[in-house]
Amino acid sequence: MKPLPVVIPPLLSFDNLRVARGGRAVLDGITADIPRGAITAIIGLNGSGKSTLLRTLLGEFPHSGRIVYRCGHDHSKPSPEHVGYVPQRLNFESHLPMTVRDLLGLSLNRGRPLMFGFRRNLQAKMLKILRSVDAADILDVPVEGLSGGQLQRVLLALALEPQPELLLLDEPASGIDFKDELDFYRMIAHIVRDTGVTVLLVSHDLATVQEFAQQVLCLNGGRIQAVGSPQEILTPENIRRLFGPQRMVLGR
Ligand SMILES: Nc1ncnc2c1ncn2[C@@H]1O[C@H](COP(=O)(O)OP(=O)(O)O)[C@@H](O)[C@H]1O
Numbered sequence: 001m002k003p004l005p006v007v008i009p010p011l012l013s014f015d016n017l018r019v020a021r022g023g024r025a026v027l028d029g030i031t032a033d034i035p036r037g038a039i040t041a042i043i044g045l046n047g048s049g050k051s052t053l054l055r056t057l058l059g060e061f062p063h064s065g066r067i068v069y070r071c072g073h074d075h076s077k078p079s080p081e082h083v084g085y086v087p088q089r090l091n092f093e094s095h096l097p098m099t100v101r102d103l104l105g106l107s108l109n110r111g112r113p114l115m116f117g118f119r120r121n122l123q124a125k126m127l128k129i130l131r132s133v134d135a136a137d138i139l140d141v142p143v144e145g146l147s148g149g150q151l152q153r154v155l156l157a158l159a160l161e162p163q164p165e166l167l168l169l170d171e172p173a174s175g176i177d178f179k180d181e182l183d184f185y186r187m188i189a190h191i192v193r194d195t196g197v198t199v200l201l202v203s204h205d206l207a208t209v210q211e212f213a214q215q216v217l218c219l220n221g222g223r224i225q226a227v228g229s230p231q232e233i234l235t236p237e238n239i240r241r242l243f244g245p246q247r248m249v250l251g252r
């Protein structure tokens with residue numbers, strides 16, 4: 001007998017979500033549950049609405065339909081203890097004339113005028129959050145000298161401080177080489193296990209999705225084409241329908 005699928009209670013649900021950009025519907029009737037404490041991967045061709053879905057959760061776009069959180073907090077104005085976000089790397093300006101210490105200091109010093117200097121316990125905090133992403137050795141490295149993988153770790157560390165309930169990762173491994181990419185996803189999986197954070201992850205790497213995600217959501221032209229476990233969704237037929245005949249294998 002096949003084991004019954006384990007149903008994880010959702011942290012949030014989309015109910016007939018619609019978002020228009022430039023006068024055109026780019027998300028159209030999205031209805032799905034996002035399981036708590038698990039990784040949901042969003043896959044789909046460029047322009048299918050993946051980034052728009054994440055950014056709608058940040059409150060960037062007006063929507064119709066509902067986003068229902070099951071955690072009891074008011075998410076109508078998302079704050080960092082609710083939602084952490086790592087944007088697509090290409091959108092991040094990495095040529096900053098500052099070190100990782102400066103960048104973390106400025107970010108963690110929120111709400112305190114710079115003329116008062118950094119808070120005293122900040123050094124310990126910076127090391128703690130860098131340690132949580134296995135990167136304590138890069139505190140004094142200039143931001144523009146970081147590898148793609150190191151930069152993503154710093155951005156991830158910032159998204160995890162304070163510890164959010166929901167972590168949004170938009171193609172976090174684009175621009176990272178293969179070995180760093182695997183390490184990066186392994187670290188995400190550890191963080192999910194250790195903290196119970198719920199992750200929504202956009203990725204083009206189907207092998208990674210198969211290995212690390214518990215749920216896969218396929219977007220096609222702003223609509224959900226399929227949603228389910230990686231085993232159910234990443235079939236050759238679904239992949240062909242989603243990406244066309246040239247993308248039939250899962251291999252990296
Ligand atoms: N700045 C914009 N203004 C108007 N429409 C946009 C803008 N950016 C994206 N879109 C539209 O939204 C659709 C979804 O974009 P996006 O969410 O970035 O897709 P993905 O992340 O899947 O590549 C695109 O096909 C495009 O038509």
Ligand SMILES: [Mg+2]
Binds near residue numbers: 052
């Ligand atoms: Mg995108």
